[in-house]
Structure formats: structure tokens, C-alpha cells
Amino acid sequence: MSSDERFAGRLRKILNRQTIDRPTREALQAARHAALDGRRPSGSRRWIPATALAALLLVFGVWIYPQFGENGLPRVEVDDLVVITDEDELEFYEELEFFVWFEQEQSV
Amino acid sequence: MDGFLRDSEQRAFLMAMTLTRDRQDALELVQESMLKLVQHYCNRNPDEWGPLFNRILHNGVRDWYRKQKFRRLLVNLLPWQTGDPDGAAVEVSAECQALADEGLTRVLHAMARLPLRQQQAFLLRAWQELSTRETAYALSISENSVKTHYARALAQLRSLLGDESLGDRHE
Numbered sequence: 001m002s003s004d005e006r007f008a009g010r011l012r013k014i015l016n017r018q019t020i021d022r023p024t025r026e027a028l029q030a031a032r033h034a035a036l037d038g039r040r041p042s043g044s045r046r047w048i049p050a051t052a053l054a055a056l057l058l059v060f061g062v063w064i065y066p067q068f069g070e071n072g073l074p075r076v077e078v079d080d081l082v083v084i085t086d087e088d089e090l091e092f093y094e095e096l097e098f099f100v101w102f103e104q105e106q107s108v
Numbered sequence: 109m110d111g112f113l114r115d116s117e118q119r120a121f122l123m124a125m126t127l128t129r130d131r132q133d134a135l136e137l138v139q140e141s142m143l144k145l146v147q148h149y150c151n152r153n154p155d156e157w158g159p160l161f162n163r164i165l166h167n168g169v170r171d172w173y174r175k176q177k178f179r180r181l182l183v184n185l186l187p188w189q190t191g192d193p194d195g196a197a198v199e200v201s202a203e204c205q206a207l208a209d210e211g212l213t214r215v216l217h218a219m220a221r222l223p224l225r226q227q228q229a230f231l232l233r234a235w236q237e238l239s240t241r242e243t244a245y246a247l248s249i250s251e252n253s254v255k256t257h258y259a260r261a262l263a264q265l266r267s268l269l270g271d272e273s274l275g276d277r278h279e
Binding site for chain 1: 109110113114117118121122125126131135138139140142143145146147182185209211212215230231233234235237259262265266271
């Protein structure tokens, strides 16, 4: 007998010490009867991944997707578009409040 | 068929429990495997039921592992993380086992560190004492792959557990 076989034999003896408690034996018996009757396991916990995925999609749909346009880039508001496409320098818009105030002062 | 399942169910459960470390999932895997065997192979020669049952069960375990990976991926993506449920399961399992049998706990802990295929090859070859050919059929892989997985599993377990003080000398 090789050393691998001896080692495997020792592990087999240890694994054979596993026992099954009574509730599990009864659950197995019920599972067997259900299988023979063609019934599936109830498996409520199998819905956990699907629920998590649905939650993730909901978060994406409600919070993240509306921030993106059809081409995958962040959605641009109409006001922003006017600023971007205008021939005036961007600094003009940065100082817009000042110019409004200045114009009001001039008119007074 | 009832007699075959009665004789096989406890070992199948222990196999599934060792691989999943989750009682409920192990029970469901065994019941699913029983159901598939009954539905699809009831009319086969009873000599074929054992290999078929092993194959169905181990395919189920493999699917379970894939789903667990996907689940972990989702959990990591979610903003509200509630800790590692799998890690907790291992701890609870280990605690229960420790009360009963320290040597067994060490072996199960060491096995949990092996890749799935190595665990399966080891359990089928060493524990269930199937031949290389039977193991290859159960795992849907080649005989050479079984030999490789089994040899690696033994080497890894030996390095993790050592040859001595496995807790099997005081029976």
C-alpha cells in the first residue's frame, strides 16, 4: 500500500465519523418522498440572487440611468447646451451675475 | 427506486454538505438529484442508478458553486453590504463540528481550501472509493483529469494537515 493510499485511508476513516442528526434524517426522508411524487424542493432561498439582481437593476434604472443620454454620455440640459454652443467665451457665463448687476447699475 | 434512494440519501447528503457547507442547500441538492433520477432514469437498469445519481449530484454541486460566485459578485456590487454570508456559514459549521470532533473539523477545514474539482475528486476516490473511471463519469471529465485533481488534492491535504496527529489514532 502506497503512502498516498494510507493517507487517503486515514482521511476516509475520519470522514466516516460524520453523523446525521434526526431532523436531517427526517428531512431527507421527506425529500425522497417528494422526489418520488415528482415534487420540487420549496427552495425559497433560491430567489435571493434573483431578488438581489432585481434590486440592482432597480437602483440602476431609477438613479443611474436617467443621468445618461442615449449615446452613453451624461445627459446635457438645454441651458447647458446654449452655453456650450454659444460663441461667447465661457468666462462670460462664469461672470454672468456680475454683468447682470453691471447692466442694472448702468441703466439706473 | 425507493430502496436505492433510501440507501444512498445519507451519503449523498454528507457529500453535498461537505462540498457546500450549507445544510439547506445540501438538502435541496439531494432532493433535486433524486427528482431528476426518478423523472429521467427510472426505467434504466438499477445498476446504472448509482453512477447516474453521482453524476447528477455533482453537476448540481457545480451549478451551485457557479450561482454562489454570481451571488458573491452581486453582493459585492450592492451598496448595502451585510458581511460575507458564506464565511459565516463556514464559521458556524466549523463551530458545530468542533464540538463533536476536532480531527474531523481539521479535515473539513482543509478540504474547504481546495478547488471544487479537487474536493469532488478526493471525496469520490478516497471517501466513496470509486474507481478513476467511475469518478470521471460522475464529474464528466477525463480519467487523466481525475488523476491530476486527486493527486493535487492529496498533496495539498497532506501539506495542510501533515501526516501525524490527525485525530484518527484515539478511537
